[in-house]
Structure formats: structure tokens, C-alpha cells
Amino acid sequence: MLFGRSKKNPVKLADKGAVEWKYTTCGYCSTGCSIEVGLNKDGKAVSARGVGDADVNRGKLCIKGIFEYELFESGGRGRVPLLRERIHEPFREAGWDEALDRTAAEIQRIQAQYGRDAFSIVSTGQIMTEEFYTLGKLARGVIGTNNYDGNTTLCMASAVSGYKRSFGSDGPPGCYEDFEHTDCLLAIGSNLPEQHPIIYWRMREAREKRHFPLIVVDPRVTMLAQNADMHLPISPGTDVVLLNSLAYVILEEGLQDEDYIRAHTTDFDAFKATVQDYDPLTASKICGIDEDTIRNVARVYARANAAMTIWTMGINQSTHGSDGVVAINNLNLITGNIGKPGGSSLSITGQCNAMGTREWSSCSGLPGYRALEKAQDRKEVAEFWGIDEDFFPEKRGMFMTDILPAIETGQIKGLWLIATNPMTSMPNTARIRKTLEKLEFLVVQDAYADVETNEYSHVFLPAAVWAEKEGVFTNTERRVNLIRNVMPPFGESKPDLWIFNEMAKRIERDKKPGFPETAEQAFEEMKQLSKGRLLDISGMSYDKLEQQRGLQWPCRDGDATGAKRLYTDGVFQYPDGKAKLIPLPFVDNNERPDDEYPLWLNSGRVVEHFHTRTRTGKLGNQNKFSPTPYMEMNPDAAAAFGVEHGQYARLVSRRGDAVVMVQCTQRVPRDMIFVPFHYHECVNRVSLGLLDPHSRQPAYKQCAVRVEPIEDQQAAAAINLAARAY
Numbered sequence: 001m002l003f004g005r006s007k008k009n010p011v012k013l014a015d016k017g018a019v020e021w022k023y024t025t026c027g028y029c030s031t032g033c034s035i036e037v038g039l040n041k042d043g044k045a046v047s048a049r050g051v052g053d054a055d056v057n058r059g060k061l062c063i064k065g066i067f068e069y070e071l072f073e074s075g076g077r078g079r080v081p082l083l084r085e086r087i088h089e090p091f092r093e094a095g096w097d098e099a100l101d102r103t104a105a106e107i108q109r110i111q112a113q114y115g116r117d118a119f120s121i122v123s124t125g126q127i128m129t130e131e132f133y134t135l136g137k138l139a140r141g142v143i144g145t146n147n148y149d150g151n152t153t154l155c156m157a158s159a160v161s162g163y164k165r166s167f168g169s170d171g172p173p174g175c176y177e178d179f180e181h182t183d184c185l186l187a188i189g190s191n192l193p194e195q196h197p198i199i200y201w202r203m204r205e206a207r208e209k210r211h212f213p214l215i216v217v218d219p220r221v222t223m224l225a226q227n228a229d230m231h232l233p234i235s236p237g238t239d240v241v242l243l244n245s246l247a248y249v250i251l252e253e254g255l256q257d258e259d260y261i262r263a264h265t266t267d268f269d270a271f272k273a274t275v276q277d278y279d280p281l282t283a284s285k286i287c288g289i290d291e292d293t294i295r296n297v298a299r300v301y302a303r304a305n306a307a308m309t310i311w312t313m314g315i316n317q318s319t320h321g322s323d324g325v326v327a328i329n330n331l332n333l334i335t336g337n338i339g340k341p342g343g344s345s346l347s348i349t350g351q352c353n354a355m356g357t358r359e360w361s362s363c364s365g366l367p368g369y370r371a372l373e374k375a376q377d378r379k380e381v382a383e384f385w386g387i388d389e390d391f392f393p394e395k396r397g398m399f400m401t402d403i404l405p406a407i408e409t410g411q412i413k414g415l416w417l418i419a420t421n422p423m424t425s426m427p428n429t430a431r432i433r434k435t436l437e438k439l440e441f442l443v444v445q446d447a448y449a450d451v452e453t454n455e456y457s458h459v460f461l462p463a464a465v466w467a468e469k470e471g472v473f474t475n476t477e478r479r480v481n482l483i484r485n486v487m488p489p490f491g492e493s494k495p496d497l498w499i500f501n502e503m504a505k506r507i508e509r510d511k512k513p514g515f516p517e518t519a520e521q522a523f524e525e526m527k528q529l530s531k532g533r534l535l536d537i538s539g540m541s542y543d544k545l546e547q548q549r550g551l552q553w554p555c556r557d558g559d560a561t562g563a564k565r566l567y568t569d570g571v572f573q574y575p576d577g578k579a580k581l582i583p584l585p586f587v588d589n590n591e592r593p594d595d596e597y598p599l600w601l602n603s604g605r606v607v608e609h610f611h612t613r614t615r616t617g618k619l620g621n622q623n624k625f626s627p628t629p630y631m632e633m634n635p636d637a638a639a640a641f642g643v644e645h646g647q648y649a650r651l652v653s654r655r656g657d658a659v660v661m662v663q664c665t666q667r668v669p670r671d672m673i674f675v676p677f678h679y680h681e682c683v684n685r686v687s688l689g690l691l692d693p694h695s696r697q698p699a700y701k702q703c704a705v706r707v708e709p710i711e712d713q714q715a716a717a718a719i720n721l722a723a724r725a726y
């Protein structure tokens with residue numbers, strides 16, 4: 001019997017003259033789609049198609065993947081290194097030696113003058129895992145700064161923190177195949193059709209074949225909510241209350257998996273005692289979901305043979321982000337839904353290689369999920385790298401969201417940014433601008449010279465992008481995918497790996513680790529360091545990764561393929577092998593709407609764009625379909641604030657203001673507006689971004705604003721002014 005789309009005719013691609021197809025992996029989101037780039041007879045990239053026998057995407061690509069081949073020659077690429085003495089002066093073009101020598105000299109000057117930690121490094125989730133590993137070796141083993149982090153603090157830090165607190169280690173336990181086995185899917189703060197279209201397609205195919213309940217928790221009627229069996233329009237930032245209350249009902253009605261709790265968890269009594277404060281009636285008054293619905297969802301979830309929860313930024317980007325992840329893990333631990341087909345806590349990651357940086361970059365510790373806080377881990381890595389153990393700090397340094405305030409206070413004097421753009425991505429743009437102006441030295445390493453943050457740099461290092469180099473990414477389901485080199489680097493840009501290696505040569509230290517020249521050599525080194533660890537990749541090779549269209553870790557030496565799930569034996573990464581059930585009392589500590597600023601500001605993504613539009617803002621189709629910042633506003637609210645559909649309006653918070661176009665829709669409730677976060681002149685001019693105490697991730701999705709009418713001419717002037725500010 002045929003199901004769903006298999007009845008339809010296959011899509012026929014327009015013939016763009018491709019004569020050769022090269023295998024690689026999409027470089028946008030963490031889904032990890034296998035892609036082939038078509039080259040014409042002149043070697044120019046002219047087309048792209050999904051790889052049919054790749055398990056992740058099974059021939060499909062979303063709009064970003066389909067047009068990704070246009071990236072190679074898109075506008076704004078960095079062609080040569082750029083230098084200047086003072087910011088806001090014109091840059092001059094320079095050779096690589098001069099740019100690298102100047103950067104190395106500034107790093108060493110700042111460290112000699114102010115101490116090793118006064119020079120800071122913030123990287124990304126965009127480069128190859130081998131590059132992350134090499135950067136970690138450079139930062140931890142040569143430069144020796146402890147103020148080294150990645151922009152994944154802005155998107156995935158709460159998931160990392162929550163996994164570590166519950167299971168003793170980071171690492172998503174589930175996989176996409178779980179959609180084919182689950183009997184209930186709870187999606188919290190995750191709008192799959194727009195954020196991860198191919199994961200959505202996998203879920204939808206599975207649900208068309210075998211219907212299972214889809215319960216969506218989101219303050220907004222997202223595209224996913226429109227397809228749900230139940231939509232719970234929760235009050236922003238109160239997920240922990242709802243999840244505690246689901247646990248209350250499950251325990252009250254005896255629906256928990258007692259055997260699993262007894263065998264595989266600790267601290268059940270303390271957890272149970274805290275949950276007693278969250279009966280559905282009390283919870284309903286905080287989270288806005290009525291008592292009966294809470295009871296119903298708890299019963300459906302707990303009675304399912306296998307149930308899974310997915311989430312994205314709706315959970316992570318909150319002052320309770322880490323607690324929200326722990327609460328999801330608590331729910332799945334008490335119902336025995338970890339490590340079994342269809343039963344999982346699966347965080348849907350953001351950037352293409354956010355997982356790679358978590359695993360190998362040493363940002364939060366040492367490579368291979370090792371911790372600076374553990375003497376044995378420091379010793380192992382120091383011996384492997386051939387350096388002194390006491391060169392490592394004994395605990396991690398600042399997160400990205402603490403590094404920028406430390407520039408304000410003068411604690412940090414120099415910064416190296418790698419493929420990250422805080423002028424657009426950080427909350428409170430006006431404050432970030434002043435912060436960057438205080439630096440004695442800023443080096444920006446990016447594929448694009450026109451990123452907003454480059455306005456504040458002294459040195460710009462042009463990096464190769466995506467398939468202009470080779471290496472691996474790890475996707476949301478722990479699948480390591482190979483990126484084959486499709487094109488040579490643009491202009492005189494260089495792979496990030498080459499830049500890190502060259503920098504290592506220029507920093508003076510008594511003992512230095514070795515730096516392999518190629519990505520594949522670095523991968524072989526990582527394999528050795530991974531042996532016996534949770535993320536064992538010793539059974540992988542580049543050729544095997546291409547043949548099998550990616551392999552999930554652990555994949556041990558001698559394994560024919562990778563493992564689909566973690567914790568299938570119920571043994572977790574804490575020394576006693578058990579997972580922790582953690583009590584989560586809720587403290588409401590965020591800015592809330594009031595008389596002066598009566599609306600919630602919610603932010604998120606649109607399908608056409610990726611992050612700060614550094615790439616997608618340059619590509620015709622993506623920009624054509626989604627060119628303008630806008631805000632979704634309930635028609636009743638629009639009438640009350642005196643603005644109309646299609647007009648410009650001013651969005652005002654305690655931090656600043658932004659001008660956006662009004663789009664009236666019932667998707668948002670009367671007390672909320674929604675603004676896509678991609679546009680640099682927009683949402684982060686007003687956002688607050690209080691930090692989660694565990695993960696230091698900002699609460700981008702919850703702050704208070706008001707809306708004011710504005711004449712079109714004024715709007716145009718304001719937009720131009722905002723654009724000029726960069």
C-alpha cells in the first residue's frame with residue numbers, strides 16, 4: 001500500500017547545465033541534510049539537489065538548501081585580509097602574513113599587559129568540527145585564555161546545561177527515527193515547519209502512516225500548532241510550571257514507571273515533594289493552561305507506550321531555560337521514556353554544527369565532553385597534546401554573555417570573533433555597540449566582510465565558507481556528516497583550519513601541541529581522544545561517513561555503523577550510573593508587561609532566513625520572499641494601539657525602539673507581538689535578554705514593549721537612521 005507523497009509524481013529539477021554533482025552536507029541548520037551541488041562545464045555551482053539514499057532527508061531539501069549553491073559568489077564576501085589602526089577609519093587591504101602577525105602581536109601584547117584572560121575568543125556553531133577541535137587546542141593549549149566561548153550560548157546552552165544536570169553529560173539521547181515509533185509527541189517552543197522543515201517532513205510522514213497525538217505548547221499559533229491535535233497557548237516563560245504540573249498529575253494518578261524510576265534515577269522523593277506545589281489549579285493560574293487540559297495531556301503522555309518531547313528556542317531562550325530542559329527530562333524519566341524507540345528528550349539544535357562545538361571545541365571544558373573541573377580530564381588532554389597540565393584552568397571561564405559585559409568593565413581588552421555577529425545577535429544593540437567600541441583590539445574572522453560587527457574591528461580575516469573546505473558537522477541526532485570540498489575558497493579567503501594553524505605558529509610558548517595540516521588528520525586525532533567516551537567516533541572514517549550518509553555516535557572501532565540512541569541500558573553518565581530527578585521550584589524573575597509597556601515581545605524565525613541573514617539576506621529567492629522586518633499583531637491590539645495592517649509602527653521598550661511593519665493576524669494573542677529575529681535593525685534594539693542562571697543563555701523571547709503609530713515618512717527616516725548606525 002502506498003502512503004502520502006509516495007503516490008505523487010517526483011519533482012523535476014530545471015536543467016541548469018550541471019555536468020558534475022558533488023556530495024556534501026547542508027551548512028545552514030542542524031538537520032544535517034545530505035546535498036549534491038551541481039557544477040557546470042566551467043566548474044561553476046549552478047544547482048543543488050537532495051541525496052535520495054541519505055536517511056536524514058531522503059532526497060528533500062528546504063528553500064535554504066536548494067539555493068545554498070548561490071552562496072559561493074554572493075555579495076559581501078571577504079576577498080582579502082583588511083587592517084586599520086582605529087575603528088571607523090577606512091580599512092586597507094593587506095597580505096595574510098601582515099594580518100596574522102598583527103593579530104598574534106596584539107594577542108601577546110594584551111596578555112602580557114593585562115593577563116592571559118584579558119584576551120577573549122568567541123566562536124560559532126558554523127565551522128567544521130575539526131576546526132573547532134583545532135581552535136580549542138589553540139585557545140586552551142597555546143593562547144591559554146579561559147574566556148573562550150561560542151555563540152551557541154545564545155541558542156543551545158540551556159539544552160547542554162539541562163542534559164548535563166539530568167544525565168551527567170550533554171548529548172541528545174534520541175533520533176529522527178523516533179517519530180516512527182512514538183505514540184505521543186509533545187513539542188514545546190519549536191516551530192518545526194519553519195525552523196527545521198526537513199525534520200518536520202520526517203515527523204509528518206511518520207504521522208501520516210501511523211497517527212499519533214501531536215501536542216504543541218507555544219504562546220503563538222505557529223504553523224506546527226495549526227497541525228496539532230492539541231495546542232496549549234502557554235504564558236511566556238512558564239514552561240517549568242506546566243511541566244511540574246504534568247508530573248503532579250502523573251504521580252497523583254499513579255501513571256509513573258516505578259520500575260524505571262527505582263532502577264535508573266536518584267532524588268525521586270525530593271522531586272516528588274516539590275511537584276506537590278504544582279497542582280493543576282494552581283499551575284493554571286500561572287501558565288494560562290486550564291486544569292482539565294493539564295490533566296488530559298498528562299494522561300495521554302504517561303499512558304502512551306512511548307512518548308517523546310522535542311523543543312527548540314521556546315524552552316532554551318528563557319530565564320528558566322536550563323530548568324525547562326531538566327523539567328522535560330524529569331517528565332521522561334518518571335515515564336520511562338529515555339533511550340527507547342519513540343521515547344526521548346530530543347532538543348532540536350539550531351546551527352549546522354552547534355553539536356560539533358559542544359562536543360569538540362573545548363569552549364566549556366576540554367575536547368570530547370571532558371571537563372576542566374576534573375583533574376583526570378585535564379591530565380589526559382595535557383598528555384595527549386604534550387603540554388603541562390597546569391596550563392589549563394581548573395574551571396571554565398566566562399560565557400559569551402558575560403564576556404561582552406566584561407569588556408564594558410575593562411576586564412577584557414581584546415576579542416577574536418569567529419563567524420559570529422553580536423551586533424545583530426546580542427540583546428540590546430545600543431549597549432553592544434558601545435561595548436565593542438571599548439576594545440583595544442578586535443579581530444573579526446568571517447566569510448563576509450559586511451557583517452555588522454566588522455564595523456568595529458581592527459583586523460578582518462576572510463574565511464572560506466561551507467563547502468569551500470572539508471570536514472564534518474554533527475547534527476541534532478548525533479549524526480556526524482561529511483562536508484566534501486566543492487569549490488575553492490573565494491578570492492584569497494582561507495579555511496578556518498588554516499587560519500588557526502597559522503596563528504598557532506605565531507604565538508610564543510615553551511610547549512605547544514602539534515597542529516595537523518589537514519582536516520582529515522585532525523579528525524584522526526579526535527578519533528583517538530574519543531575512544532571509550534560517550535561520543536566515541538573511533539569507528540568512523542571520511543569514506544565511511546560518505547558511504548553511509550553520516551554515522552551517529554557512539555560508533556566504536558569495529559562497529560559497522562553508529563548507535564541510534566543513548567542510554568538504552570539505562571546507565572547514565574553520573575558516577576553511580578543513575579539520572580537525577582531534580583526539583584524545580586519556579587521563580588518568576590523576568591520583565592513582564594505593565595501599564596507602560598503592556599505587550600509581550602516574542603521573537604523567532606522565518607523559513608527563508610538563517611540567523612542574522614549574513615548569508616540568506618544576499619540570496620535572491622530568500623530575500624525576495626522575506627525582505628522586510630515585520631511584527632505579527634492581533635487585530636484587536638492593533639485597533640487599540642491605533643495602527644493598521646501594512647502600516648509602519650514604532651516598537652518601544654525600556655532599551656530602545658525599532659520601526660517595523662504591522663501584520664495583523666490571529667496567530668498571536670491580544671497581549672503579544674511576534675517579530676522575526678533575523679533583521680539587524682530590529683528586534684535586538686528592544687530586547688532585554690536577562691540570563692538563565694545555569695546556562696547564561698539570554699531570554700530573547702520574553703520582554704515588555706508598547707507599540708506607537710508612526711507616519712510612513714517618519715518610518716522611512718527612522719529605518720534609514722538605524723541602517724546608518726551600522
Ligand code: SF4
Pocket residue numbers: 026027028029030031032033057060061062063064065066196197198199
Ligand atoms: Fe539545510 Fe536545514 Fe534546510 Fe536541511 S532543513 S536543507 S539542513 S537548512
